[in-house]
Amino acid sequence: MSDLKNRIMEEVRADLADIECALRENLNPHLDLVREAASHILFSGGKRLRPLLMVLSARLCGYAGDDDKAFSVVFEYLHAATLLHDDLVDGARLRRGRLVAHAVWDNPTAVLVGDFLLARSLSIGAETGRLKVIRVISEITETMSEGEIRQLMRKGDLGLSEAEYMEIIRSKTAVLIQGACQTGALIADAPPETEAALSDYGFNLGMAFQMADDLLDYTSESEVLGKEIGADLKEGKLTLPVIHSLEMAAPRERAEMERIINAREFSLSDFQRLVEILDICGGISYTEQMAARYVEKAKKALLTFPPSKTREILLDVADYALRRKT
Amino acid sequence: MSDLKNRIMEEVRADLADIECALRENLNPHLDLVREAASHILFSGGKRLRPLLMVLSARLCGYAGDDDKAFSVVFEYLHAATLLHDDLVDGARLRRGRLVAHAVWDNPTAVLVGDFLLARSLSIGAETGRLKVIRVISEITETMSEGEIRQLMRKGDLGLSEAEYMEIIRSKTAVLIQGACQTGALIADAPPETEAALSDYGFNLGMAFQMADDLLDYTSESEVLGKEIGADLKEGKLTLPVIHSLEMAAPRERAEMERIINAREFSLSDFQRLVEILDICGGISYTEQMAARYVEKAKKALLTFPPSKTREILLDVADYALRRKT
Numbered sequence: 001m002s003d004l005k006n007r008i009m010e011e012v013r014a015d016l017a018d019i020e021c022a023l024r025e026n027l028n029p030h031l032d033l034v035r036e037a038a039s040h041i042l043f044s045g046g047k048r049l050r051p052l053l054m055v056l057s058a059r060l061c062g063y064a065g066d067d068d069k070a071f072s073v074v075f076e077y078l079h080a081a082t083l084l085h086d087d088l089v090d091g092a093r094l095r096r097g098r099l100v101a102h103a104v105w106d107n108p109t110a111v112l113v114g115d116f117l118l119a120r121s122l123s124i125g126a127e128t129g130r131l132k133v134i135r136v137i138s139e140i141t142e143t144m145s146e147g148e149i150r151q152l153m154r155k156g157d158l159g160l161s162e163a164e165y166m167e168i169i170r171s172k173t174a175v176l177i178q179g180a181c182q183t184g185a186l187i188a189d190a191p192p193e194t195e196a197a198l199s200d201y202g203f204n205l206g207m208a209f210q211m212a213d214d215l216l217d218y219t220s221e222s223e224v225l226g227k228e229i230g231a232d233l234k235e236g237k238l239t240l241p242v243i244h245s246l247e248m249a250a251p252r253e254r255a256e257m258e259r260i261i262n263a264r265e266f267s268l269s270d271f272q273r274l275v276e277i278l279d280i281c282g283g284i285s286y287t288e289q290m291a292a293r294y295v296e297k298a299k300k301a302l303l304t305f306p307p308s309k310t311r312e313i314l315l316d317v318a319d320y321a322l323r324r325k326t
Numbered sequence: 327m328s329d330l331k332n333r334i335m336e337e338v339r340a341d342l343a344d345i346e347c348a349l350r351e352n353l354n355p356h357l358d359l360v361r362e363a364a365s366h367i368l369f370s371g372g373k374r375l376r377p378l379l380m381v382l383s384a385r386l387c388g389y390a391g392d393d394d395k396a397f398s399v400v401f402e403y404l405h406a407a408t409l410l411h412d413d414l415v416d417g418a419r420l421r422r423g424r425l426v427a428h429a430v431w432d433n434p435t436a437v438l439v440g441d442f443l444l445a446r447s448l449s450i451g452a453e454t455g456r457l458k459v460i461r462v463i464s465e466i467t468e469t470m471s472e473g474e475i476r477q478l479m480r481k482g483d484l485g486l487s488e489a490e491y492m493e494i495i496r497s498k499t500a501v502l503i504q505g506a507c508q509t510g511a512l513i514a515d516a517p518p519e520t521e522a523a524l525s526d527y528g529f530n531l532g533m534a535f536q537m538a539d540d541l542l543d544y545t546s547e548s549e550v551l552g553k554e555i556g557a558d559l560k561e562g563k564l565t566l567p568v569i570h571s572l573e574m575a576a577p578r579e580r581a582e583m584e585r586i587i588n589a590r591e592f593s594l595s596d597f598q599r600l601v602e603i604l605d606i607c608g609g610i611s612y613t614e615q616m617a618a619r620y621v622e623k624a625k626k627a628l629l630t631f632p633p634s635k636t637r638e639i640l641l642d643v644a645d646y647a648l649r650r651k652t
Contacts, residue, residue, distance in 0.1 A: 031472060033479050085441060089434035108415035111437055112475045115411060115444070119467040122448050126464040131452070134460055138452040141445040146357060149438045153359050 004320050011313050012052055018069040019051045019076070026073055026120065037101050037113040041080045044096050049209075050075035050180045053317070057184025057198045060310045068187060071128055074137060075180040077121035082144060082172075084114035089152060090235040094228060133186050140179040147171025156236035158258060162243055166207075169214075174206030181205075197304045201314065204298035209321045211291035214239035218275050218284065220325060230271045234264055240290065245283030253277050288322075295322055330646050337639050338378055344395040345377045345402070352399055352446065363427050363439040367406045370422050375535075376401035376506045379643070383510025383524045386636045394513060397454055400463060401506040403447035408470060408498075410440035415478060416561040420554060459512050466505040473497025482562035484572065484584060491569055492533075495540075500532030507531075523630045527640065530624035535647045537617035540565035544601050544610065546651060556597045560590055566616065571609030579603050614648075621648055 009016075023042055027035045051072030058068045086092075087100040088110045094100065102110035118141065125137040151168050154160050181202030185195040217232045218241050232239055238261075246257060257277055260270045278284050298318045305311050335342075349368055353361050377398030384394045412418075413426040414436045420426065428436035444467065451463040477494050480486050507528030511521040543558045544567050558565055564572075564587075572583060583603055586596045604610050624644045631637050 031475055031479065033475055034472070085437050089437055107433065108478055109475075111411050111415055111440075112471060112478060114437075115440075116468070116471040116475060118441070118444060119464065119471045123461075123464040123468050126457070126461045129457060131455060131457065131460075134457075135449075135452045138445065138449040142442070142449050145438060145442040145445045146360070149357055149359055149435075149442060152434055152438060153357065 002320075002323060002325075004316060004323060008313060008316050008320060011309070012056070015052060015055050015069070016048055019048050019055070019072060022069045022073045023051075023076060026070075026077075026124070033105075033109065034113055034116055037084075037105055037109050038080065038117055040098075040101050040104060041084055041095075042076065044098055046076070046079075046096075048076060049317075050079055050177060053177060053202065053205075053314075054180040054184040056310055056314055056317075057181040057202075058188045059184075060198070060305055060308070060314065061185050061188035061190040061194055063184070063188035065187070067128070068184070071124060071133075071183070071187060072180070074121040074124045075176060075183075077117045077124070078137075078141065078144070078176060081114045081117035081121065082148070082176075084110050084117070086148065088114075089148070090237075092231065092235065128187065130186060133183055136179050136183055136186070140175050143171045143175045147175075151237065154238075156238075158238065158246065158261065160238045160243060162240065162247075165238070165240055165243055169207060169210040170203075173210040173213075174203050177206030177209065178202035193304075197301050200301040201298045201318075204294045204301065205318055205321060208291045208294035208298065208318070211240055211287055211294070212321055212324065215241060215284065215287050215291070216325070218278055229268065230266065230274075233261055233266070233271075233274075236264070240287045241278045241283035243283075244286045245278045245281035248281045248283070249277065253281060291322055295319065328646075328649060328651075330642060330649060334639060334642050334646060337635070338382070341378060341381050341395075342374055345374050345381070345398060348377075348395045348399045349402060352396075352403075352450070359431075359435065360439055360442055363410075363431055363435050364406065364443055366424075366427050366430060367410055367421075368402065370424055372402070372405075372422075374402060375643075376405055376503060379503060379528065379531075379640075380506040380510040382636055382640055382643075383507040383528075384514045385510075386524070386631055386634070386640065387511050387514035387516040387520055389510070389514035391513070393454070394510070397450060397459075397509070397513060398506070400447040400450045401502060401509075403443045403450070404463075404467065404470070404502060407440045407443035407447065408474070408502075410436050410443070412474065414440075415474070416563075418557065418561065420557075454513065456512060459509055462505050462509055462512070466501050469497045469501045473501075477563065480564075482564075484564065484587065486564045486569060488566065488569055488573075491564070491566055495533060495536040496529075499536040499539075500529050503532030503535065504528035519630075523627050526627035527624050527644075530620045530627065531644055531647060534617045534620035534624065534644070537566055537613055537620070538647055538650065541567060541610065541613050541617070542651070544604055555594065556592065556600075559587055559592070559597075559600075562590070566613045567604045567609035569609075570612045571604045571607035574607045574609070575603065579607060617648055621645065 027038055054072040054075055055068050083095065084101055087095060088102045088107055092100050093103060122137060125134050147168055151172065154164065178199050182195055182199040185198045214232065228234065246254060249257060257274060260266050260274045295318050299315055302311055302314055353364055380398040380401055381394050410427055413421060414428045414433055418426050419429060448463060451460050473494055477498060480490065504525050508521055508525040511524045540558065554560065572580060575583060583600060586592050586600045621644050625641055628637055628640055
């Protein structure tokens with residue numbers, strides 16, 4: 001574990017423990033199959049980034065109530081619901097080194113338990129009794145679902161532009177992280193400009209986070225990542241390292257890339273050659289730079305807050321988005 | 327078309343036209359694939375029972391605003407979202423005589439467009455700005471999702487009891503119809519006892535409606551029904567006609583029923599023999615009687631309202647639940 005991650009973990013240990021409790025408590029009254037299949041995805045080593053960001057955002061706004069942990073699970077449930085359906089849509093086999101839910105159980109279970117988690121998160125949202133929070137959550141859900149559909153429609157399309165990629169990662173990843181931070185401000189009854197600053201932080205962090213995630217598919221070892229080598233490409237997902245490289249490549253390199261990408265079931269040596277080309281064409285470094293730019297914007301949004309331990313942690317989380325290895 | 331249906335249709339023609347418009351308008355700003363796949367399920371001859379019940383319930387409570395039609399689509403979208411996911415979960419091929427969405431497109435599309443419709447209905451719910459309405463909608467969604475999971479868990483189980491069947495149809499069908507009626511009362515700012523009466527009407531109507539639907543699987547012609555003969559049984563769904571007959575059957579008949587049911591891919595003559603046994607053992611007539619009892623309860627709940635044209639239509643709808651052929 002890196003020093004940065006150690007430092008963050010040290011500071012948020014108590015919060016994470018409370019979030020774990022809330023995640024389990026909310027599943028308790030439900031059917032065995034729900035609890036088991038939901039637990040499979042929920043308790044498989046996720047980072048709890050989204051609920052944690054809500055809790056920290058509320059604290060940064062001076063929130064001193066007791067409801068933050070209970071409400072924060074909304075953002076982990078929404079995330080888990082999306083993962084359950086995504087893995088099915090993508091035909092994925094592994095997530096975090098474990099078989100995906102639709103392989104452990106079956107497609108019907110993954111569909112229905114995903115639906116349940118989605119419904120549960122909207123119920124918890126309704127329990128806040130705050131219209132603004134409810135609107136944020138329902139808008140997130142709608143936007144994420146559109147993002148997934150957009151991604152599905154463009155699957156395997158080598159013509160996907162950088163702007164379209166940005167729109168996809170905004171809707172499938174950034175709005176959820178943005179919404180978690182914004183909701184933290186809302187439950188703390190923060191003034192609009194404070195809410196906007198945290199929303200801004202969350203959006204930029206979310207964009208950086210997804211870019212870093214997309215990079216890991218080309219720069220990380222399979223065992224560390226817990227999924228197949230080249231999984232994104234095999235699922236027909238073009239991400240920024242590839243999009244930028246296709247744009248910058250000389251005709252011969254572009255042809256080579258196209259051959260490997262279109263094959264889908266490429267060999268390990270083909271994949272290694274592709275990563276080499278991504279390096280040569282600047283796709284890797286360009287994505288790193290873009291992610292770093294979003295991290296800077298995220299951190300800048302926090303500078304409107306006076307220095308505090310909580311602000312430090314949120315700044316560290318932004319840095320961590322770039323440096324994480326899984 | 328029966329006289330009863332003709333009479334209802336005559337009275338609600340204008341409402342239905344408004345509901346159709348609202349259903350289309352709400353899909354307009356969205357992606358092509360969403361519009362097409364959602365339209366496939368939404369505009370395939372559904373009866374619009376749920377939005378219509380919301381509109382009529384609001385009118386019965388004296389509602390005179392303009393928002394009822396726009397909000398009523400929530401209940402059709404929720405219904406359509408469930409159908410999209412159910413057909414996939416059940417491995418169904420036909421609905422209302424047409425290929426199901428996951429066969430026209432594919433599983434990923436059915437999953438994601440179902441998610442979108444679910445998300446969209448919760449957004450429309452949030453747009454009402456009424457916390458009580460939002461809570462009703464999110465609770466419905468959660469209960470329905472649990473009902474579907476419960477049904478999945480008991481698939482093919484010949485030990486399913488009448489009480490368990492009642493719980494399944496309550497959660498997968500009755501709560502949605504109940505919620506539509508209750509929401510009509512809520513947007514009309516009706517007093518609690520009026521809200522409770524309409525909720526009561528909706529619940530009992532919903533129970534009767536599902537029992538009648540389950541009967542049709544054994545009493546209707548395939549061409550009229552628009553789906554396969556014996557589809558419920560082939561999907562492993564035990565419904566009241568079968569549950570009651572299994573309970574009442576003599577050992578020899580019970581053994582014959584079990585053989586046919588467990589075969590799943592039974593022949594037409596096997597199925598006809600099964601229907602004969604359901605008749606002999608009283609499963610058909612028992613279900614008819616139970617459905618009729620719920621219809622009576624539904625109608626009784628309306629008698630707290632003074633006579634009016636709207637009350638007449640709602641009483642007719644209750645009668646229609648029993649007599650419909652599709």
